[in-house]
Amino acid sequence: MNTSKGMLFCPLLMLLCFTGCGKKPPQKEEYFIVERFDDNTFDRTSWEIAQPAPEVAVVELKNNALQITAPPSKTSRPQIRNLAKFSLSGDFVIKTDFELIAPLPDPESEYINLELIIYGEDGSAHLSRTNHKGSGNGFVCYFAPKTEALKSIWNHHKNETMTGTLMVKRIGTTIDYYYVSADSEEKLASTEFGHGPISGLAVALSVAAPTNAPIKVSIDNVEARSLPK
Numbered sequence: 001m002n003t004s005k006g007m008l009f010c011p012l013l014m015l016l017c018f019t020g021c022g023k024k025p026p027q028k029e030e031y032f033i034v035e036r037f038d039d040n041t042f043d044r045t046s047w048e049i050a051q052p053a054p055e056v057a058v059v060e061l062k063n064n065a066l067q068i069t070a071p072p073s074k075t076s077r078p079q080i081r082n083l084a085k086f087s088l089s090g091d092f093v094i095k096t097d098f099e100l101i102a103p104l105p106d107p108e109s110e111y112i113n114l115e116l117i118i119y120g121e122d123g124s125a126h127l128s129r130t131n132h133k134g135s136g137n138g139f140v141c142y143f144a145p146k147t148e149a150l151k152s153i154w155n156h157h158k159n160e161t162m163t164g165t166l167m168v169k170r171i172g173t174t175i176d177y178y179y180v181s182a183d184s185e186e187k188l189a190s191t192e193f194g195h196g197p198i199s200g201l202a203v204a205l206s207v208a209a210p211t212n213a214p215i216k217v218s219i220d221n222v223e224a225r226s227l228p229k
Helices: 003-022
Strands: 032-033 058-062 065-070 080-084 094-101 113-120 123-132 138-146 154-158 163-171 172-180 185-192 198-207 215-228
Touching: 065 080, 065 198, 080 215, 094 113, 094 198, 113 163, 113 215, 123 163, 123 172, 138 172, 138 185, 154 185, 198 215
Parallel strands: none
Antiparallel strands: 032 215, 058 065, 065 215, 080 198, 094 163, 094 215, 113 123, 113 198, 123 138, 138 154, 163 172, 172 185
16 A cells, blocks of 8 residues: 555545635625616616606606706605616615705705615615705605614704715615715714515605705716625
C-alpha cells in the first residue's frame, strides 16, 4: 500500500471540505426594474405612464426624465399616478429621484404631494415631498393599514430641498422611509407593514387643493430591487 498518496489525499480532502462545504455566499441583489427614461423612452412592459386630461396635468418624457406639469386650478384634481406593472415579495428597496422644477405652491387647503407609493394586501405606504397647509414644506411618511393588527402613521419632517431621492425599504415586516441627498441618507420613520406581497408601485402627484401657480416636477431613476436573504 502506498501510504504517501494517502497522506497527500487526506489533507487535500480536508481542504476541499473546508472551502466547499461551508455556507453559500450571499445572493446578489436582483433588480426587478430600473427605469431611467433614457432617450425619452420607457419600458412599456414594466411601466404605465399616466395620461390625464390637459386641464389636470401634462405628463411627458423630457430631458431623459418623466415630467409632470399641472396648471393653476380653482379646485383640487385627481391623483396623477404612474404605475409599475409588476409585484414584489420579501425584502426590497424601492426608490426614485425627484426634482421640483418650480417650488411647490402654497396650497389653500390640504396638501400637494409628490409621492412614492407601495401597496399590497397589508396596506399602502406613501413617502412624499410635500407642501402641507398645516405643516409647510417637507417630507411626509404615511401608512394606511388594511387590518386592525397594524397601526397607521403620519409623520412630517420639515425640509425645503428641491431635489433628492425618495426611498422605502422593507426588511422582514418593517418598512423604513428615507430621504437620500447627494451626501447623506436620512431615515425619517419606520412602521410595521406586514410581509405580504406588494401588488403595486406608483410615483404620483397628488394635488388636494386649489393652486394659483403651476406645479412642475420631474421623476427619474426609478428602481425596485430585491435584497439578498
